Each structure stands twice: as structure tokens, then as C-alpha cells.
Amino acid sequence: MKLRFLGGTSTVTGSRYLLSDDNHRLLVDCGLYQGVKTLRRRNWAPFPVDPSTINAVVLTHAHIDHSGYLPALVKNGFKGKIYCTKATHELCNVLLPDAGYLQEEDAKYAARKKFSKHESPEPLFTEKDAREALKHFESLHYHETFEPVKGFEVSFTPAGHILGSSCVHVHHKGSDRTVVFTGDVGRQNDIIMRPPEPLQHADVLVCESTYGDRLHGESDPEAVLAEIITKTAGRGGITLMPAFAVGRAQMLLYVVHKLMEEGRIPDMPVYLNSPMAIKATEAFIKHHKEHKLDQSQCALIDDQTQYVRTVDEAIELDTMRYPCVIVSASGMASGGRVLHHLKTLLPNPRNSIVFAGFQAPGTRGDALVNGAQKVKIHGAYWPVKAEIHNLDSMSAHGDYNEILAWLEQGNLKPDKVYVTHGEAVASDTMRKHITEKFGWDTEVPELFEEVDI
């Protein structure tokens, strides 16, 4: 069996890994590149192997950096099935058409502003392409073994990162070798997600390293958030939380309502301004057995949150002059409705902006948490006067200590580990941590490298 790294090397985006033998090709994850322009440009390069020669795709989870290239793959000739867990399927139903819509909007914007080299810039894929890709989906339960491609047996185990997220286990019958892709790995003690299930066997492990060189720290994120919201409200300001529509948005809403119920922050309206996050919240409530919150805790989110669905409602929200909390996507402020709020709220020192997850280099989120004095939004610069906070400890990714602890809980003796899904320094530091702790042969692969496993 061969493994080729088609993405997710020295970056946290564009996860794509190709497994093959003499007769078949199985792609694990099919993500979009995000962040700095040199990475985003890679989305436009021809896919490194002809999509029509790939027999099937398996997804670790729904996030766009793992699933977002699927509509382009189908558009360019992929004919097989796309396998994932049930919740991942449901979330992709929401995320992929939205990604297509955003691609179309970007192309229109480029045409209007004439900053594209092309006469009439085309989107990478459209909402219609995304709906076409969704017809290829087939969902399975965790721990159910299936054979997406002859000779490759696959199963999913919970990865604790977001709803439906999984580690993908692939057993190649011909060589009797098992490779496990961790996907994105969740926390040992997350507020809403259960911890990732320990891995029992892998000959080869492909491990993420988003926080390969960082720890989340000991501070209690609920207490920190309570203090920020209370102080901001005290000076008549608004707390804006840019959040990933799937995952952290639901967690933040739950924490805010819990703090309010416990009297740790003043009563005030809480808005969720992201049509996608609203749909993801509905899926989160429906699949309550897959996470820590019970039905009454889910009801707390649902009853107390004011969902902002239409653009008119969103514009009205921007004129708000009294304390409130707004959760809006996207989480790295790279697009979405949160940009409109930032334009209104950033120039005023009364307000607070709270990021709650990994900020990829090159994004506005990254610039803001690193102290930018102004940021460019919709072609103009906006001064940063609001307080900026980064609650890294609310991330949906385990830090390196949590991942090492999780690997130790299992029964692993891999003969090779490949570290992916991290910035270059983070991946290399993770490589050192794994080698030092377990003595396993560990490497950081290069883009397009192919290895015999």
C-alpha cells in the first residue's frame, strides 16, 4: 500500500491523503486550502491525480479544510462514493452549499473590482456543484466496518473535535497493514465534546499537530469569558465572538447562557448571526447523544439565543447601542457576517472581540490577536480600538500534551508516524515530542511525498 500526501503538510488546511495499491485509489479527506494567498492559490492548481481515477473518498469530519474541495473533485470527474459518519453528512449538507455560494460571491466581487487577471473570473465551484457532490455521500455509524474500495476496510472512531468527527482506520487486506488518520483531535476535557476514543491499533499513524508547539494553559476559560463580558457590558459595550459555525459557536452559546443562568454575567440579549451556524446548532441539538450536553442543556441554547436569519435582521443588529453578546462566523474573520460587525465594533474602545480557536497565519483573526492597529475589510482599513482577546483554551483541538496523553491511553505500537496538519514549526515540534515520549519513528512529510507503507 502507498500513501501520498496531497495536502495538509506544513499547514493546518488542505487535508488530502491518497492511499493506493496496484488497482485502487482511496482518498482520505478532500479539504480546501485557506489562509495566506499562496496557500489559497493551490486550490486552483489541477488536482495532482486525475479525480476520475480515485475510487472513493472517506472523510474525517465536515470542516471545510477537510471536505471543501469535494465539489471541485466531483466537477472534475470523480465518480465514486464519499463516506463519512451520519453527523458529518448532515453538517456537509450545510457547509458545502454555503462554500459554493461563497465561491460564487468571491468571483462576482473579483469581476466587479476587476482585480482578477481573467476577463470574467469563474468560481472554483458553485452551490450547484456542491449539491451535486452531496449526491455521492453515504453515511455510516461509528465502529461499523465497510469496504469502500475492494481490499480496503475502513471504520470510524470518535475524535472528540466536532459533531461527527472521527479517526479513520484503514486496513489494507493485501498487505495486512492498518493506517490510522487521526483527523482533528479534540480535547481531553472539553465543555461540550466527549474526549477522543483511544486508538487500539495502527501500523502507521498520521497525526495532526495544530497545537504541536503550544499548550492551552491552566486558566479557566469560563471565568475569563465571564470577566470580559461583565467588564464590556459595564462600559456599555458589545462582546463579539467570531466562531467556527460548526463546533465552537455552539460551545460559546452554551457557556454564555450557563454564565447568565449562574448569575456570573449580567442578563443581556445573545444573538447568533450566521445562517450556517443556526443550521449547525439544529444538527447539534438533534444529535445530542453524541456530545456531553443533555436535552435540557441544549434547550437552554435554543430558547435563549436570538437567531438572526435575514440580512435585514443582521443590519438592524449592527445599529445596536446597548450591551449584548453576538456570536457570528467565520471563526478566523476571513469572511461571513462577522466582517460587518467588525467594521462597526472595532473602532470603539467600549467593545470586546473574543476569538476562541486557532487563528491560521494570514487571516484577519491572526492579525487581530497579534495586535494589528488596523485591518482591511471590504477594501478599506478599519482602526482597531476595541479590546481583542484570544481564548485559545476554548479551542476544539487538543494541545500537544493532550494528544500525547490520548496516544498513551491506547495500545499503539506504530512502526511509523507521519505528523501533518500543523504549521511547519508546530509539526516539527510535535515530531520531537512523539519521538521523545514513545520512541516511535516519526517524520514530517513533504507535500506530494509518496511513501510505501
Ligand SMILES: [Zn+2]
Ligand atoms: Zn476541524
